[in-house]
Amino acid sequence: MRHTADLPAGADGFDTSRLAGVLRDWDEPDVVGHRVVHGGTGFTGPVRIDDVVRERLHDLTGLAPLHQPKSLAALDAVTGQFPGIAAVACFDTAFHATIPEAAATYAVPREWRDRYAIRRYGFHGLSHGYCSRRAAELLDRPQAGLRVVSCHLGAGASLAAVVDGRSVDTTMGFTPLEGLVMATRSGTVDPGLVLWLEEHEHLSPHEVATALEQRSGLTALAGTGDMREVEAAADRGDTDAALALDVYTHRLVGGIGAMAAATGGMDVLVFTGGVGEHSSAVRRRAVERLRFLGAAIDLDRNDTVRDDQDITAAGADVRTLVITAREDLQIAREARGIVTAERSR
Incomplete structure (x- = not known):
């Protein structure tokens, strides 16, 4: 089984001109797993894609206007090449469908929540789900009773609080903009600031959104969203880069503390993603x-970690692990589960 992240992307999110050539070298798959960013409130687990599901995914475009169209383009292109092969949608939001109402609910007018399905959705669920399960394997412990705080730190970044293998809280919210400082995203800011900018600087919502999504985060603080460059500049004495690291760390540590409160204590701390796996300085x-x-x-x-490894100091109460992000394996597992269940009926 392969999934669409392995396939060549073009400017429109999916290069159909190269697709046929790539797929000619593959054996015919049993199932194709597709990573879909947003499942809304209706999709809380992987689902076999048919025409009805495809239409429902399209209807969710308003919740993820940057990502959902690319996922659907990939789905249509691959289905065109493998029309008779089962296709399964695996969602970045689904893992967080288990968070309790207290964590999911925003204190905004009920009519907004009801009309627009406004709630904390959370993202990076495929990564957090994989890491929490892999952490239990590495420690040779069942997921039952295990309290994990998972740190997915990459260009996008989020934390998840996981108990018994189920998400109970996360830092991203209605959109992937909330939470930690990221490469180009601001993370959480005072919503009053957004209103102030629109009123006093006469910025349109689109202009504010573009700035917060594409020109904020590490990029705004240090001039680059690449953590390697930020760390190198800080080592050279660049004060902006040093501040960027301090802000990044402050938000990260505060978020981990909040997730540990949600889990009622922490047994395992996991670092994953490009920064989480490769920045010994951020972990330290x-x-x-x-x-x-x-x-x-x-x-x-x-300082020398490779692949999946326990880096806990002797005598520490909390185990700290570095785990390679493998959303592909999580997608494969979920897609295989759907097909296996269908065959057993």
């Missing part, structure tokens, strides 16, 4: 400030 800076929760790392192992 964060964990140094989490000693009050019982976390500590072995600095030598932190």
Whole structure:
């Protein structure tokens, strides 16, 4: 089984001109798994795609206008090449469908919540789901009773609080803009600031949204969204880069503390994603400030970590793991589960 992230992307999100050539080299799959960013409130797990599901996914475009059209273009292109093969949609939001109402509900007028399905959806669910399960495997423990805080740190970044293998809270919200400082996204800002900018600077909602999505985060603070460049500049004494690291760490540590409160304590802290896997400095800076929760790392192992590894310091109460992001394996697992269930009926 393969999924669409392995296929060539073009300017429109999917290069159909190269698709046929790529697929000619494959054996015919049993099932094709598609990563779909948004499942709304209706899709809380993987689902076999048919015409009705395809239309419902299209109807969710308003909730994810940047991502949903690309997912649908990929779906249509691959289905065109494999019209008789089962296609399964796997959602970035689905893992967080289990968070309780207290965590999911925004304190905004009921008519908004009811009319527009406004709630905390959360994202990166495929990554958080995989990491929480992989953490249990690495520690040779059942997921039942295990309290995990998962840190997906990449260009986009979010945290998840996971208990018994189920998400109970997360930092991204109605959109992927909420939460941590990211490469080009601001993360959480005072909503009053948005209103102030629109009123006093006469900025349109589109202009504000573009700035918060594309010109904020590390890019706004340090001039680059690449954490490697930020760290190198900070090491050279660049004060803007040093501030960017401090802001990034402050928001990250605060978020981890909030997730640990949601889980009622923390047994495992997981770092994944491009930054989470490859920045020993970000891991060190964060964990140094989490000693009050019982976390500590072995600095030598932190500096030399490869693949999936336990970097916990001797005597620490919280286990700290670095796990390679493998959303592809999570998609494969979910898609296979759908097909297996259908065959057993």
